[in-house]
Amino acid sequence: AQSVTQPDIHITVSEGASLELRCNYSYGATPYLFWYVQSPGQGLQLLLKYFSGDTLVQGIKGFEAEFKRSQSSFNLRKPSVHWSDAAEYFCAVLNTGGFKTIFGAGTRLFVKA
């Protein structure tokens, strides 16, 4: 069965520092992968997605992610974090058949001044 693992429950970075959030997936074929962000009391917002093609995907708010099939990873990165990036981040994968989205447990990002 498909699954998504986000190894880090929470991460703290300084404002202006770079960020990398880890995501590993379990999937037999080429996965459809997503990163979402959830701010307190808000719904999920799509940051970026990977369906095929270029393995480096650019998203909104300066985020990017790289699909690495050999490592079954889809890590999210940002070169310079802003205080407003503090939120919960979810990695997700579409299941076989493409009907359900399976979410990782999430990583809470804290940004310190």
Added chain:
Amino acid sequence: GAVVSQHPSRVICKSGTSVKIECRSLDFQATTMFWYRQFPKQSLMLMATSNEGSKATYEQGVEKDKFLINHASLTLSTLTVTSAHPEDSSFYICSARVGSLGAYEQYFGPGTRLTVT
């Protein structure tokens, strides 16, 4: 971008009563809507998938008689928590999907915080 609204955003009800949560796609039509439940500091758990005009498909372990889902139109789905109990207290999120595999978009509502006293 597309907007999904939920109403109410917060609701407090007494144990044994029923609560209805509405989910609307405001500027697009969604043939498929999803209902998720999110516990504090945890991920989203899919409860059910609903297609307009047909019965919802519930995930294993989700009581369909307790969580009634109606998808009456392409822009509205409702979740009714019947005979609510304190353990039903949670954050409920709906999502609407458009497009086809490889080119679809999924939009999420802001969520409804249910507290059962």
